[in-house]
Amino acid sequence: MLTLRQLRSFCSNAPLILPREFKLRHSDIFNEQITPIKESWLYNFDTTLPVKLGLVQLHPRIFSAFPNPQMIATNVSWQQKYRTIDWLKMKTKAEFRTLNKKPWPQKGTGRARHGSRRTAQFTTGGWVNGPRGPKTGFFMVPFYTRVHGLISTLSVKFAQNDIKIVDTLTSFPSDDPKFLTDMMSTRGWGPSTLIVDTTDIFPKNIALSAHGVEYINIVKFAQNDIKIVDTLTSFPSDDPKFLTDMMSTRGWGPSTLIVDTTDIFPKNIALSAHGVEYINCMPLYGLNVFSMLN
Incomplete structure (x- = not known):
């Protein structure tokens, strides 16, 4: 038999358990x-x-x-x-390309002595602790x-x-964004809606209808942002719309980084990704933390 204090300690560390039923x-x-x-x-x-x-x-x-x-x-x-x-x-005085000479003679002018206009005393000089x-x-x-x-x-x-x-999200009947926005308005689901699913790939209708609507976002329950494909040479088209539709249907997020082991990307994938701001191509040796986070 557990005491109330022991039961509370167990409850505080209890995981979220949701059976299938x-x-x-x-x-x-x-x-x-x-x-x-x-x-x-x-x-x-x-x-x-x-x-x-x-x-x-x-x-x-x-x-x-x-x-x-x-x-x-x-x-x-x-x-x-x-x-x-x-x-x-902010630049320091060593980073200015102006002439490093005295602004006026050392003596005879009555003014304070200075060695250069790059120093922080002057408005055109560098910063000390910027x-x-x-x-x-x-x-x-x-x-x-x-x-x-x-x-x-x-x-x-x-x-x-x-x-x-x-x-279930698979029962959504239409891929028209107006049908989804009308549903949100009729049901009173607020000015912005976040749709969460347990799968990585969202159903086609809900993905297409939510695409392009700024205040409706879809996100998967678990983060699995690395996708592995067999080859990039099998990409069939050089149309950017085909690539963006593929990213949206597969739920690959608002921005995609395509990484390949070769320096020269296949023609179709290079032409389709060119001009799309949120799709970038990068060789494997150029991969870094900043590119993955952005």
């Missing part, structure tokens, strides 16, 4: 008498009007935790700053700070009725 089981880690189960409506995704298909049980430690605004603010600040780069760079970019703003917050921030955000969104669960 969407039913939380009673165990020593989870006790519905102490932490009641949270439930949410399960909606359809094939019509504009919502139809309630049943109830889905959610883990109370994830969707019913006491929200911590400080954790949410810390995560938001981290996600806004860790990708920034300060490119500002910024020396590029300087990255990358930093990492502790793991549990990120976890508690995510849990607090999910709990707040669930309390505000902003989390909607549908049966």
Whole structure:
């Protein structure tokens, strides 16, 4: 028999367990008498009007935790700053190309003696302690700070009725963006919508309908951003639209970096990627952290 203190310690470290039948089981880690189960409506995704298909049980430690605004603010600040780069760079006096001569004679003028106009006393001179970019703003917050921030955000969104669960995304009937925007407006899903799925490849209709709509984004549940293909020479067309449609259908993110082991890329892939800002080609030896993060 476990005491209440031991049970709480187990519950605080309990993982998120969601069986296939969407039913939380009673165990020593989870006790519905102490932490009641949270439930949410399960909606359809094939019509504009919502139809309630049943109830889905959610883990109370994830969707019913006491929200911590400080954790949410810390995560938001981290996600806004860790990708920034300060490119500002002020020149020192050694980096100016002006003549390094005295602005006036040493004696006889009554003015203070100076050896060069490059010094910081002059408005046209260099900086002494100025910024020396590029300087990255990358930093990492502790793991549990990120976890508690995510849990607090999910709990707040669930309390505000902003989390909607549908049966499947494959039942979406049309690839017309207007049908999707009408559905969001009719169901009152807010000014912006984030669609999350457990698979890497989204269904064709939902991928095409969400493409080009600024306030509707799709993201996979797990991050798997490295895709391996057999060869680049089999790419059939040099049309950029064919390549962008492939990236959108396969869910390869808003920007794609194509890496090959050879210096010269095949003709079709080079011509189709040329001119598309968010698709870049790079040989393997030029791969670096900055290119992968961007």
